[in-house]
Amino acid sequence: MLEGNRVSRISVRGFAVASATAVTTVGAVVGVASGNPQSSDTVETAASDATTTLLADVPAGEQVQVQALTLAEQANAQSAIAEASAKKSAEESARVAAAEAAKDKKAAAEAKVKKEREEAKKRAARKAAAARDASSFTPKSSYSISEVKDMARQMVPAGQFQCFSNIIERESNWNYLAQNPSSGAYGLVQALPGSKMSSAGADWRTNPATQIKWGLKYMDSRYGSPCGAWSFWQNNKWY
Known part of the structure; x- marks a missing residue:
């Protein structure tokens, strides 16, 4: 994955050289047009110095880019893990809550049925005690x-x-x-x-x-x- 996002040293150097060459060419043209060969020499020297400077900076730039990508990927991975953990925890909490609610509902229903049966027995007993037979x-x-x-x-x-x-x-x-x-x-x-x-x-x-x-x-x-x-x-x- 890093190789796809990474800027290679060769491509960076190529860019530096191309840039320096373009600067040299432009400088030469300007010098000739102005009739001042010294200007052309000065531009070429600046381009050479710029190229040297850019090439010297390539390894450090690559290292910074790699480190930045690595930290970003680690952060994304940790974020994904935390999100998955939070989702799993929420699902477990919901499952436990649903189980407790079902348990309470069942207990309440059983208690209601028991109470109704007891009341029915009491009513029947009262009725039997109140209703007397002819004998x-x-x-x-x-x-x-x-x-x-x-x-x-x-x-x-x-x-x-x-x-x-x-x-x-x-x-x-x-x-x-x-x-x-x-x-x-x-x-x-x-x-x-x-x-x-x-x-x-x-x-x-x-x-x-x-x-x-x-x-x-x-x-x-x-x-x-x-x-x-x-x-x-x-x-x-x-x-």
Whole structure:
């Protein structure tokens, strides 16, 4: 690479000689034209001295040029190495940061899923504790409307109780012994025939908890929920 950029000693000398020759020729012409041969001699002497001086300076000039090229190449090489090192360091830092971000994101997602599962378990436990089955109540010979409503509140999901209550008020007004004289529908939910409620318990005639249990199952299976049954009831006046 240096050889391509380097000025050879021969080319420099050739340039010096050519320059001196040109000066001598010009001087000779000027001297002859002026009729002063001494001028020609003086020019030739100056050209010779200039040539000697230029030739003497060639080695030093070449050395300086070589040194300058070497330092420039070293500087370029060091700059390239530093740039490559900085790029590699930046890429590594970016990779580490991305890995840490992915790790944190995964941990956050797992924590969220775990929390949601725990909350779901707690809700299910609360619901199971709040929702009592018909068998949870001690049978009695008779029940007041407030007692029947209290049973329903404990057995019907909180978000569905009002819809359930709306239907019961219109079907039997919370009278677990109510019977339709024309159709034979019986109980709180006016099951038709009333014997259908035997699937929830043999005491369906006298136990409001058994009637509530059967009524909930019927509303859920046919309408999806007590609120679904209430929506149908409003449009049709029966369910």
